[in-house]
Amino acid sequence: MRGNDAGQKVTTTAIIEAALFLSQEPLPLDKLGQICGVPLAVIKDSLQKIKADLARNERGLVLLETSKGFQLGTKPETAACVEKLFTADQINTPLSQAALETLAIIAAKQPVTRLEIENIRGVKADGVIDNLLKRGLIRITGRKEGLGRPLLYGVTEKFLHYFGIKDSKELEELMNLDT
Amino acid sequence: METLLKQEQVDPYYVKLSAFEGPFDLLFHLINKEEVDIRDISLSKITDQYLDYLHSLPQLNTDRAGDFLVMAASLLYLKSQILLPQAPSFLQGREEEALFFGSKEELVRHLLEYNFYKSVAAKLKNREEEQNKIFLRSPGPPKILMVNTQLNFYGYDLGVLQQALLNIRERKHKKEAKKEAERGKIRLPDGISFLKKVRYIASRLKECTTCFLEDFLLKFEKREIILTFAALLELAKRGKLSLHQKDNSHRIQVSKKM
Numbered sequence A: 001m002r003g004n005d006a007g008q009k010v011t012t013t014a015i016i017e018a019a020l021f022l023s024q025e026p027l028p029l030d031k032l033g034q035i036c037g038v039p040l041a042v043i044k045d046s047l048q049k050i051k052a053d054l055a056r057n058e059r060g061l062v063l064l065e066t067s068k069g070f071q072l073g074t075k076p077e078t079a080a081c082v083e084k085l086f087t088a089d090q091i092n093t094p095l096s097q098a099a100l101e102t103l104a105i106i107a108a109k110q111p112v113t114r115l116e117i118e119n120i121r122g123v124k125a126d127g128v129i130d131n132l133l134k135r136g137l138i139r140i141t142g143r144k145e146g147l148g149r150p151l152l153y154g155v156t157e158k159f160l161h162y163f164g165i166k167d168s169k170e171l172e173e174l175m176n177l178d179t
Numbered sequence B: 001m002e003t004l005l006k007q008e009q010v011d012p013y014y015v016k017l018s019a020f021e022g023p024f025d026l027l028f029h030l031i032n033k034e035e036v037d038i039r040d041i042s043l044s045k046i047t048d049q050y051l052d053y054l055h056s057l058p059q060l061n062t063d064r065a066g067d068f069l070v071m072a073a074s075l076l077y078l079k080s081q082i083l084l085p086q087a088p089s090f091l092q093g094r095e096e097e098a099l100f101f102g103s104k105e106e107l108v109r110h111l112l113e114y115n116f117y118k119s120v121a122a123k124l125k126n127r128e129e130e131q132n133k134i135f136l137r138s139p140g141p142p143k144i145l146m147v148n149t150q151l152n153f154y155g156y157d158l159g160v161l162q163q164a165l166l167n168i169r170e171r172k173h174k175k176e177a178k179k180e181a182e183r184g185k186i187r188l189p190d191g192i193s194f195l196k197k198v199r200y201i202a203s204r205l206k207e208c209t210t211c212f213l214e215d216f217l218l219k220f221e222k223r224e225i226i227l228t229f230a231a232l233l234e235l236a237k238r239g240k241l242s243l244h245q246k247d248n249s250h251r252i253q254v255s256k257k258m
Helices: A012-022 A029-036 A040-054 A076-085 A097-109 A114-121 A126-134 A157-162 A168-175 B002-010 B013-019 B023-034 B043-056 B062-083 B104-131 B158-184 B194-207 B213-217 B222-237
Strands: A061-066 A069-074 A138-143 A151-155 B210-212 B241-244 B253-256
Touching: A012 A029, A012 A040, A012 A069, A029 A040, A029 A069, A040 A061, A069 A076, A097 A114, A097 A126, A097 A151, A097 A168, A097 B104, A114 A126, A114 A151, A114 B104, A126 A138, A168 B104, B023 B043, B023 B062, B023 B104, B043 B062, B062 B104, B194 B213, B194 B222, B194 B253, B210 B213, B213 B222, B213 B253, B222 B241
Parallel strands: none
Antiparallel strands: A061 A069, A138 A151, B210 B253, B241 B253
């Protein structure tokens, strides 16, 4: 707790909420600590409070934890209504089955060549790969040594973001079919 | 299988191919229909079903069906290996590059691997659906705009609007056609003709035996210049006048021929 000019109390929780509201990008823990000038343990505590508060039915936001930090988003339950604010081209078109399977292969085997992907799926993959590159979900990570030095592909940070995957550990868990 | 075939017969071929994302996808579908473990599949049965499926296609688009046909060939090859007594084959050890797999074990391994990626893809799809329901503040100027998806046509229906659009296009087309036609013609200012120009040249040459080309051309506007020039050429061709230039830097002399 600390006072402001009007003598009213402003809590760390309030400052964090304000910062998260303003920021267009995820805010990392240490950045929040800088802003508030309090230890990270306090920040974590406040984030928990915000999360719990937002969980109430009356609230329309959620606290998201991404690879780059914390961020506010709208509640999934409100999507059907709030998406009317957008035009059709502003809403993500879902990925095709081919794109999803290709991403699954790249995420599991990266770095991986186009040929390896094609062998698993039994169909050409160039179109799908082009598309995924354009959407920024995969990137060229280098070239494989050997005949023809084919390009190698891997998933990007945007990929993690797109599927709401927090970090590489969570990605690994996703690849584990028992969970 | 029956429901599958029925559905396939209704849909055109290209729709069907996109329903199965590749030959393994189709094979998978068939195996799932059997409700058996991939390891226990009856190759013979699955091969027949696979061929049935390909036969059920009203027409074969070989461009897109190539992979499916290779799969069918691979399955047939395996089936033949199982059905025929095993002779010490000279083929053994030879690489089967065109085929997807060389043995049942290989096929099963491949199917299990494919199955793994399919289920990861399914997980990703779930996450994508969840994630697409969450909206974030967008960077830059706010993108959110209120859109009125209900357009007001003021009581006119689609047909009327379409006809109006067609009328406008046709009118524009006619206008352009007319312009195009006019571009081909040279319209002369009133009172000017080729014959008059010939007479004019003749009278000028009577006055002075030697004139320069500029004297005939400079004072007119474009269309008249062209006509005068044509008249000069015509007269020169008929031998009524001669055109002479000493060298490239000199003016062209026009003189009457005796």
